[in-house]
Amino acid sequence: MTLTVGTVGAAPVGDAILRRQRIRESAARTYARSFPIVPVRANGMTVEGADGRRYLDCLSGAGTLALGHNHPVVLEAIRRTLDSGAPLHLLDLATAEKDDFTTALLASLPPAFAANARIHFCGPAGTDAVEAALKLMQTATGRRGALAFTGAYHGMTAGALAVTGNVAVKEPLPSGGEVTRLPFPYAYRCPFGVGGERGAELSAAYTERLLDDPSGGVLPPAAMIVEAVQGEGGVVPAPDGWLRAMRRITAERGIPLIVDEVQTGVGRTGAMWAVEHSGVMPDAMVLSKAIGGSLPLAVVVYREEYDGWRPGAHTGTFRGNTLAMAAGAATLRFVADHGLVARAATVGARMAARLDGARGRLPVIGDVRGRGLMLGVELVDPAGTPDSCGALPPDPRLAVRVREACLARGLIVELGGRHDAVLRLLPPLTITDEQAEAVLDRLLDAIENAATAPSATGSAATAPAGNPA
Numbered sequence: 472m473t474l475t476v477g478t479v480g481a482a483p484v485g486d487a488i489l490r491r492q493r494i495r496e497s498a499a500r501t502y503a504r505s506f507p508i509v510p511v512r513a514n515g516m517t518v519e520g521a522d523g524r525r526y527l528d529c530l531s532g533a534g535t536l537a538l539g540h541n542h543p544v545v546l547e548a549i550r551r552t553l554d555s556g557a558p559l560h561l562l563d564l565a566t567a568e569k570d571d572f573t574t575a576l577l578a579s580l581p582p583a584f585a586a587n588a589r590i591h592f593c594g595p596a597g598t599d600a601v602e603a604a605l606k607l608m609q610t611a612t613g614r615r616g617a618l619a620f621t622g623a624y625h626g627m628t629a630g631a632l633a634v635t636g637n638v639a640v641k642e643p644l645p646s647g648g649e650v651t652r653l654p655f656p657y658a659y660r661c662p663f664g665v666g667g668e669r670g671a672e673l674s675a676a677y678t679e680r681l682l683d684d685p686s687g688g689v690l691p692p693a694a695m696i697v698e699a700v701q702g703e704g705g706v707v708p709a710p711d712g713w714l715r716a717m718r719r720i721t722a723e724r725g726i727p728l729i730v731d732e733v734q735t736g737v738g739r740t741g742a743m744w745a746v747e748h749s750g751v752m753p754d755a756m757v758l759s760k761a762i763g764g765s766l767p768l769a770v771v772v773y774r775e776e777y778d779g780w781r782p783g784a785h786t787g788t789f790r791g792n793t794l795a796m797a798a799g800a801a802t803l804r805f806v807a808d809h810g811l812v813a814r815a816a817t818v819g820a821r822m823a824a825r826l827d828g829a830r831g832r833l834p835v836i837g838d839v840r841g842r843g844l845m846l847g848v849e850l851v852d853p854a855g856t857p858d859s860c861g862a863l864p865p866d867p868r869l870a871v872r873v874r875e876a877c878l879a880r881g882l883i884v885e886l887g888g889r890h891d892a893v894l895r896l897l898p899p900l901t902i903t904d905e906q907a908e909a910v911l912d913r914l915l916d917a918i919e920n921a922a923t924a925p926s927a928t929g930s931a932a933t934a935p936a937g938n939p940a
Contacts, residue, residue, distance in 0.1 A: 485509040485521035502530070505874060506883060513540030516899055516906055518883065527910055529884045531897045534702070534734040534845070537761040537802055537811075539899035545764045548801035549794055561791040563592060572796035575803045576762065579743050580772065584752050589775045594787040595767030595795070597733035597759030598626025601696070603785045604755045604771045605630045608694035608727045610784065611777040618678075618695035618726070620655035621662060622704030622889065625696060625731055625757075634696050636704065651689050653678050655697075657707050659838040659849065659862050660889070666860035668710070675716035682724060694727045694754075699745035702734040705888030706840055706847025706895055711749035718751045727754040727777065733769075734845070737761035738806045738900050741816025741843030748842070764798025811900040815843040818907055822846060822896070825911050833915070835922045837863050846896040849888060850918070865892035869921055876917035882910060 488509045496503070509521040516539050518526045531539070538545060557568060569592075577585045591607070593600040609615060619625075619634035626632065632640065633650050654662035654674045661670035681687045697717060701707040721728045730753040735745035739761065742748050746756070754777060759769035767789070806812060823846055827839040837851030850873065855864035870892045877884050887895045898910065 488521065502885070505885060506878060508878075515539040515542070516902055524881060526878070526881045526883050527898075527906060527913070529882065529896045529898045529910060531899050532765065533760065533885075534739060534897045535760040535763070536765050537737045537739070537806060537900050538764070539901050540765075542802075542805075542901065544801045544805045545798045548764065548797040549766075552794055552797040557793055559793045560789075561793070562788065563786075563790045566791070566793060566796075568793045568796045568800075569791070572800040575800040576758075576770070576772070579737075579803050579807060580756075581744065581747055581752065584756070584772075584774075587775045588772050589778045591771045591773070591780075591785065592790040593769045593771060593785070595759075595763075595769055595789050595792060596626070597731075597757065597769050598628045598631040599787065600733070600757045600759055600769040600771050601625045601631040601634070601731065602628055604729045604757050604773070605634070605694060605696070606785055607755065607771065607773060607777055607780065608729065611779050612691075612693045612725075612727065614691055614693040616649040616651060616690050616692040618651050618653055618689075618692050620653050620697055620701075622655045622657065622701045622707060623696070623698060623731075624701070624703035625698075625733075649690070651681075651692065653681075655701065655704070655707065656710055656713050657705075659840070659860070660858070661860050664859040666862075668712075671710045671713040675713055675720070678717070679720050682720070682726075691724075692726055694729050695721050696729040696731060696757075698731045698735065699748070700735050700740055700842055700845055702845070702895070703887050705849065705893040706845060708740075708840065708842050709749075714746070714749040714751050718749075718753070729753060729755045729757060731757045733757055733759045734897075735842075737803065738812040738815050739843055739845050739897070740841075741812065741819055743807070743812050745842065761802065762799045763792070763795035764800075764802035766792060766795035766798050768792055768795035768799055806900060815900050818902060818904070819843040819846060822907055822911060826915075829915055829918075833918055833922065835866065835869060835918060837865075841896075844896070844898055844900060844902070847888070848894040848896075848914075848918075850892050850894065865890035867892045870894060872921035872924075873914075873917050876921045877914060880913040880917055882913040882917070884914065 510518045511521050512519040516527055518528045573590055593603045617634055621636050623636040625634050656671035656674045658666050663670050663673045699709050730746050732744055736758055755771055755773035757771055762768055823839055826848055830836045834853040835850050838849040841847050850866045850870045851863035852866045857863055867890050870886050884894050887893050
């Protein structure tokens with residue numbers, strides 16, 4: 472791998488930076504391993520590397536960049552705040568910027584939920600907001616356990632990791648608490664082996680009967696936590712009827728319902744908040760990523776009846792990120808005022824239809840799913856043996872080759888899912904029609920190329936350059 476554009480002395484800039492990163496940073500690096508590039512400029516959906524190549528970014532900071540990179544409304548909000556002389560760090564003191572952000576956030580939420588909501592500002596990552604939500608409900612109910620789902624991802628701190636489903640990241644660590652794992656409906660790889668709506672019905676029935684079984688082994692839990700669309704779990708949407716069943720089941724048993732909207736919020740799924748597709752009103756929502764307008768910010772919004780915390784019950788130094796609040800308020804209003812929620816639904820449906828239509832000529836595409844501009848393409852081995860639902864075995868090695876082939880063509884996509892065999896698309900809500908078509912052209916070409924050359928090896932950084940973004 473060699474990046475040869477730009478020099479400091481005799482060493483290529485990109486190559487030198489990547490080499491120092493490998494030496495200086497931890498073995499826990501993730502995206503840096505998948506994308507051996509050094510971004511130097513970014514605008515909208517386009518990222519330019521130190522090698523002079525441009526890429527269409529379908530990662531968007533793992534869903535953080537609702538408006539793409541360096542959107543003018545975000546930059547203006549940041550500059551205005553800097554020029555105003557406003558304090559940039561004030562713990563949890565009241566500021567005009569915080570007041571404006573909370574106003575914008577509450578205006579964006581479902582009215583019935585916002586009407587009696589309280590907001591708690593957390594540390595700047597979604598995982599801390601998950602911790603806060605779990606602690607809040609433990610305090611309110613006096614209980615300790617939690618209900619969580621297969622395929623879930625909620626963060627990397629102890630409590631959030633306990634309710635996360637990924638065994639690989641949980642295995643080396645002690646348990647973060649008592650968690651009852653429930654089956655999440657996944658039509659393509661149904662946990663009950665039946666698929667479709669019937670799988671969702673069985674999931675709801677199993678949950679209800681387990682909770683009511685005096686010998687089921689489940690103590691009354693402090694909360695249920697669920698994603699309306701599982702992101703890291705492979706872009707698996709929760710069926711609306713199933714989510715309504717979870718709300719009914721928890722409400723009837725006095726179990727608070729927490730919906731994790733860290734990745735699905737701010738228009739990503741074709742609704743301002745993914746929970747709106749089902750009409751469910753949760754007891755708490757966990758929000759981060761896009762709400763900070765590209766800067767770190769995380770909150771829990773919850774019904775005021777659960778506000779039984781004592782002062783300092785969940786605290787942290789970096790709860791008062793003034794720049795993030797200014798950028799976040801500007802982003803929330805821009806998304807709402809410029810029709811980007813409906814735009815995400817329209818463009819996402821068009822992209823999904825084209826991807827699904829390619830399955831006939833590309834049998835390695837096992838399933839296409841998602842909501843709005845949160846799309847997943849599950850890659851499979853067409854020569855494998857189908858399971859009871861007709862799903863073919865996942866092909867994570869092919870997925871890695873496709874990711875590399877995409878990068879060679881100037882497209883950034885990441886992997887996810889149970890076996891890391893799902894190509895995940897999270898483009899900004901500002902994606903143009905031309906960019907959407909370019910993404911699909913490059914992605915489908917990469918899939919076809921990787922599928923017909925299974926023995927191909929090598930880094931994407933050394934592959935022929937694709938079309939400029």
